[in-house]
Amino acid sequence: MTSASLSPRPAAPGVSERTAPALWRYALAEQWTRPAYLAESADGWREVSWEEAGRRVDALARGLLSRGVGHGDALAILAATSLEWVLLDWAAMSIGAVVVGLYPTNSAKECEYILDHSEAVIAFADSDEQAAKLRGARLREVVLFRDLDRLEEEGRANANAAYPPVSEDDLATLIYTSGTTGPPKGCMLTHRNLVAAAAHVDRGVTHPDDVILLFLPLAHSYGRLVHESSAFHGFTTALLADPTRAAEALPAVRPTVIPAVPRVYEKIHAGVLSQLEQAGGAKAAIGRWALGVGVDVSRRRRAGRRIPPLLRVKGRLADRLVFAKVREKLGGRLRLGISGAAPLSIDVLEFFHALGILVVEGYGMTETASSATVNNPEDFRFGTVGPPVDGCELKLANDGEILLRSPTIFAGYFKDPEATRTALTDDGWLRTGDVGEIDADGFLTITDRKKDLIITAGGKNISPQNLENALKTSRFVSQALVVGDRRPYVTALVTLDPVEVEASGRDPQELVQEVVDDVNRDRARVEQIKRFAIVPRDFLQEEGEVTPTLKLKRRVVEEHFAEEIEALYR
Structure with a gap:
């Protein structure tokens, strides 16, 4: 197993x-x-x-x-x-x-x-x-x-x-989370779950002051x-x-501490780099030099390597000229960022570490009261979500799926025993739907998602199938692929029914915009499709883009239309 x-x-x-x-x-x-x-x-x-x-x-x-x-x-x-x-x-x-x-x-x-x-x-x-x-x-x-x-x-x-x-087993909260299909599911978290999760934040992550x-x-x-x-x-x-x-x-x-989703750290990172570049001339050059020094120091420290005396001097100078000023804009006392809900790139993690602010990643789900693994500030590894928190068991199934067992594991989905049976094994393990790797020291790395659920850079769970099905209710739309995992907003690739479009005598772009507006109307802002592209042909079985039953092979379609997708985020 x-x-x-x-x-x-x-x-x-x-x-x-x-x-x-x-x-x-x-x-x-x-x-x-x-x-x-x-x-x-x-x-x-x-x-x-x-x-x-x-x-x-x-x-x-x-x-x-x-x-x-x-x-x-x-x-x-x-x-x-x-x-x-x-x-x-x-x-x-x-x-x-x-x-x-x-x-x-x-x-x-x-x-x-x-x-x-x-x-x-x-x-x-x-x-x-x-x-x-x-x-x-x-x-x-x-x-x-x-x-x-x-x-x-x-x-x-x-x-x-x-x-x-x-009592400990009484229901404390219902937190609704989007599934891959259908309406949102209510995760039942008990008092035992919430108190166990609160205790798990320890291990040197936070302090009373x-x-x-x-x-x-x-x-x-x-x-x-x-x-x-x-x-x-x-x-x-x-x-x-x-x-x-x-x-x-x-x-x-x-x-001193900011918990946030990746998009917050990404925006700070982009903002600082933009300001440095806009400064131009010597200031921009000094900023680039300082970041290079800071990243060098960060990598040596994380690898346990000696920092040469000259690099130490450069590091102190970089801190005085650049990093201290950036930290002051962030309040002057920020020592730790805790990132969760979606992956954060190592470039961003190294950027903050160079500034003198450690950002660590953790992993959890609504079904675990957001508590499962976290990097300790005293023992962390970029690119991982850390080892299990106290009291949490972690293992991988034969197919690499991450399984968790912990006092924080939810009691099931409200009024949905079938979904509950699918999520939980008979002996209490939660099937997370995520695929990962565990290193020799117990640090977990998330490598893939078994399910298609989108997690935006802002940490919101979104069902692409719900949006795609809504788009395809229009007679003008033949197929649709919704994109947004680890990205700042949701976009869509759309193929059209040429007969219907021609018969309408209207501009295809305007037609699709109306369809998108209609789909967005009753949805939360974060779930709305912000941009779309019309692709010139249907997704084809011969190209490996759909199965024989016409189910989308998302990764293949995204690879084949990578240029069109990237253009939607420029």
Whole structure:
């Protein structure tokens, strides 16, 4: 069965009862002196102590009870990353309610499906615009963030209400993830899963004196992992609603750690290189020289090789002339970036290491509460996603598929026992659908994907088949291939039915644009097709581009039309 395996490390120390309420009580009992959160306000960033957060979570929890929300009820949140989101998360889980996160970019149709499928009884939204998306769902109540004060007042008046008991195997959250076909599936994560994942962030990755800038969406398991880990490790979390304002937030927050998807690091990398080139003349030459020196130092350090005295001198000079200035623009204290959800190129990793900022990669899925493997800052290897976290078992099937077994492995897909049986073996191993290699020291490298699911550079899972099938509903479209894996946005190659196009008497480009606009209409922004190309012929079986049953052979088509695809990203 296995071509390589790694046994679990000893379980990480943690709270005795692995439930979210117990984890939250643990955080409050630790009485950390640093702020729990930094929250955006009209006057800048406001510190929120653990004591204040604890009072508000308790008031919100009792307020929910006063409105009839109880153990096992689904509670949805449609909002950007914010203090209100995290406090509601802790409050809901404290009374045994099930948190269902919705992306601010979700369409009304997507929201309605998830709310109805999860049987949510109440939903919270951070604006009237977001609340409008919830009108079609069967909900008892929709509450706007601006009315949370009233809910807290009700909670304080309900001070004698008893919290329902919560067990480790109770459902804590439903996180919906796109599949290769059909509607999104709800991953059932228990309290045991979430607390185990929070404990796994240890191993020297974060420290209690860290300040983490969090702009990941909290509807995503990666964002939830980071925010819930703060209760286990005591670091301060700065909550930023708008990721496009990260550059503005950096000098004010001065973070030490940034968890992000690859696209964030790629944009910083491209931005710095662009600024250096735009400077021109001597400044550009010095910048190129400094990066060359920095990368040389980085490679020698990672290989355990000696750094010659002259190179050390050059490194200090490069730091003073270039790197220190770049780090200052990133807040001046940034020591670590944690990248997940999609691969990051070694060029980008080396660039940051040259600057004096280590970026490490990790691996996880919604089905593992985003926790499986991670590189330790004290022992890392670029191009890998690190060894398993504490308590996680990792092995490869005969075909190279990565299999995982861990306390973080989900309880299954909500209302979908067939998909659950497909994902989990009888003895508890998760079939990830990814193919990888494990080196002699247990470091995992992702080499391929068994499934066709696209993961954009921004970390969003997208089903290409759903988009392709939607395109092909038009009579003008013969075939379609959707592209976007590890890329900044989604594009499509389209072949046309010449008879239908000719009969229409219209410009083919305009016709396809209308089709694409129609397909995009009810989809989240990140799932929309941004650009397309019309290719002059159908994908052919003789060229190895489709199977006898006309299923696309994606890699072959992408190889044959590589030039057209690359043009869509220029």
